[in-house]
Amino acid sequence: MIEIKHLTKTYGVGDDAPRALDDVSIDIADGDITGIIGMSGAGKSTLVRCINLLEQPTSGQIIVDGQDVTGLSGAELRQYRRRVAMIFQNFGLLAQKTVLANVCFPYRAATGKITDENRARALELLDLVGLKEKASSYPSQLSGGQQQRVAIARALACDPEYILCDEATSALDPASTNTVLKILRDVNRETGVTIAVITHSMDVVEKICKNVAVLEHGRLVEQGSVAEIFANPQTHAAKVLLGRVDWDA
Numbered sequence: 001m002i003e004i005k006h007l008t009k010t011y012g013v014g015d016d017a018p019r020a021l022d023d024v025s026i027d028i029a030d031g032d033i034t035g036i037i038g039m040s041g042a043g044k045s046t047l048v049r050c051i052n053l054l055e056q057p058t059s060g061q062i063i064v065d066g067q068d069v070t071g072l073s074g075a076e077l078r079q080y081r082r083r084v085a086m087i088f089q090n091f092g093l094l095a096q097k098t099v100l101a102n103v104c105f106p107y108r109a110a111t112g113k114i115t116d117e118n119r120a121r122a123l124e125l126l127d128l129v130g131l132k133e134k135a136s137s138y139p140s141q142l143s144g145g146q147q148q149r150v151a152i153a154r155a156l157a158c159d160p161e162y163i164l165c166d167e168a169t170s171a172l173d174p175a176s177t178n179t180v181l182k183i184l185r186d187v188n189r190e191t192g193v194t195i196a197v198i199t200h201s202m203d204v205v206e207k208i209c210k211n212v213a214v215l216e217h218g219r220l221v222e223q224g225s226v227a228e229i230f231a232n233p234q235t236h237a238a239k240v241l242l243g244r245v246d247w248d249a
């Protein structure tokens with residue numbers, strides 16, 4: 001379980017530096033798909049970067065399975081990052097490497113080499129996302145939806161405990177979005193991997209999330225089950241995201 005406790009992140013110095021995150025506390029429960037939603041600039045990507053420690057929080061803690069990870073460095077930090085895989089909006093594949101080499105990349109990063117066993121596992125994962133026949137293709141020869149499925153296979157390569165998806169479907173059309181969401185849902189069901197879906201789309205949240213946390217201007221303003229919040233949104237931010245406020249009001 002990931003417990004985000006009183007997380008604050010400021011860019012700049014001094015007490016009045018703008019806060020990208022302001023005292024945010026969210027629990028991401030094991031085995032669930034949790035949505036973190038907010039408008040542009042709400043602090044979603046900052047939160048993701050703090051969770052996997054690409055950025056150091058200004059204050060607050062990230063507790064993973066009871067351990068505060070915010071102070072980790074060196075080998076411990078690398079080991080922690082392998083437990084937490086990332087999927088981004090722009091796929092993040094290496095253009096000059098084949099699909100198979102991209103999925104194998106985490107093995108090389110972890111051990112400095114790629115074994116036959118690694119290759120076999122990578123092909124299994126490509127099969128899981130329906131792209132085994134594209135193993136020798138290059139990312140530029142794939143559609144956006146296919147590239148994102150490769151990114152999911154790559155994220156799964158090191159058997160992560162957590163997958164953080166930052167706007168993973170924002171660049172995709174509705175059909176590709178559904179394909180990617182179904183894969184994430186199936187992977188969650190089959191492997192029990194915990195997933196955090198960061199998005200500005202309530203549609204995405206409704207389709208695959210159990211719980212949702214709503215961010216606005218760096219603050220957590222609402223949190224609960226998806227059913228609850230869809231039935232009875234409490235805050236203006238949640239209503240706007242749900243389209244329950246007149247667009248020109």
Ligand SMILES: Nc1ncnc2c1ncn2[C@@H]1O[C@H](COP(=O)(O)OP(=O)(O)OP(=O)(O)O)[C@@H](O)[C@H]1O
Nearest residue numbers: 011019020038039040041042043044045046047200
């Ligand atoms: N490196 C940085 N330096 C200064 N300010 C930053 C930096 N990164 C983010 N911010 C600010 O922090 C706030 C939150 O940004 P963040 O990227 O986390 O938003 P977001 O919710 O991911 O938005 P989007 O939906 O557009 O991706 C914004 O006001 C942004 O300008």
Ligand SMILES: [Mg+2]
Nearest residue numbers: 044045046167
């Ligand atoms: Mg963002």
